[in-house]
Amino acid sequence: MNYLPTSHLSRRNDWNRQRKAIIHHSPMAVVFKLLTATVIITLFALVLMIESAHAMAADQTPEQLVKQTTSQMLHALQEEREEVKKNPQRVYALADEIVLPHFDVQRMAAWVLGKHWRKATAIQKQQFPNEFRKLILRTYATAMAEYTDENVVILPTRLEPDSTDSLVRTEIRRSTGPAIPVAYRMHKTAGGWKVYDISIDGISLLNNYRRNFSREVRRNGVEGLMKKLSSHNTQVASSK
Structure with missing residues (x-):
């Protein structure tokens, strides 16, 4: 119920409409609208860029991915x-930052443990890949650091249209001595191609780890292997 005369109510309504019009068309309101629109457009553009980057990674062939990643690492x-x-x-x-995102560490960790992976506890299956990832990281990074000034050549890779597995062969061509062959075994995932094994001069990194880990597990169990691996990683990380 209104207690103001009709004439006062009419004038008050007119003033409210004028006030809203003034606020709506004021310079600050216009600036606010422009800023809001700019933020929305910018966020939308960022989303498109991120989606485009993921799409490009997913569309890359194994050979392209290895070439790009190796080039980025050596350049860095x-x-x-x-x-x-x-x-x-x-x-x-x-x-x-550059290399490990393209490694399927979970698959690699499960494979190197072999039959022991099935017997591992849920906690061990969560912790072991983390320690194994550190080992792979340091092994690969140390090897790459030794060949910074060498020429890495990506050899042609034949890939069938529907293939989900690939072998990308490369060579580290040194100024002295024979070239060192390095091969990457890769498989296709929902997030693009991922490395699941590396062979250096014909020796599989995963096969080597699997043999060594199997001996350790037979002696001290999965828990003993994890403790030894964690100790090794900590020691390497603290060394200068």
């Missing part, structure tokens, strides 16, 4: 040569 090592000399741990950070 050359750019940060002085920093790496002062802080060797920087190599691991670069490999973790």
